[in-house]
Amino acid sequence: MAAFGDPGLAALRAATGLPVAGLGEAALLEAAADGAPFGIATTTPLLADAITARVAELGLSDRYTGLRLTAGAPERLSADPAVLLDRLERAVRACAERDGARTVVIGGGPLGEAAEELGARCAVRIVAPIPAACRSLARLLTE
Numbered sequence: 001m002a003a004f005g006d007p008g009l010a011a012l013r014a015a016t017g018l019p020v021a022g023l024g025e026a027a028l029l030e031a032a033a034d035g036a037p038f039g040i041a042t043t044t045p046l047l048a049d050a051i052t053a054r055v056a057e058l059g060l061s062d063r064y065t066g067l068r069l070t071a072g073a074p075e076r077l078s079a080d081p082a083v084l085l086d087r088l089e090r091a092v093r094a095c096a097e098r099d100g101a102r103t104v105v106i107g108g109g110p111l112g113e114a115a116e117e118l119g120a121r122c123a124v125r126i127v128a129p130i131p132a133a134c135r136s137l138a139r140l141l142t143e
Helices: 008-017 023-032 045-057 074-078 081-097 109-121 129-142
Strands: 038-042 064-069 103-107 125-127
Touching: 008 125, 023 045, 023 103, 023 125, 023 129, 038 045, 038 081, 045 064, 064 074, 064 081, 081 103, 081 109, 103 109, 103 129, 109 125, 109 129
Parallel strands: 038 064, 038 103, 103 125
Antiparallel strands: none
């Protein structure tokens, strides 16, 4: 399912019986797999409550340190990759330094390039949703 909120994921699984991976679910489960605290950095304030609810649905609230949002309108940030990267880096650093996250999920598939760059810039482990979903699907297909 190619949206961080995984809309329709449960219905697709139920309707097809096929292996299905959701971007959000895969990233969150991967971030929490080692038991370390994790946070989420994203650009979309309108999804904040839904993202936190998804963490709870997956039973991960005990490891979740919270959500950090970038400053600025998501549409404007996406139009300027350098500013987007800077704002996401600030959010990632806040997750780690203020909230105690040891892993940070970058909340959004379109933020994949920024997630790769942040992995090299930040001291915490970064989980990008698209690669996490690919790894999840590969596991599902080999089980």
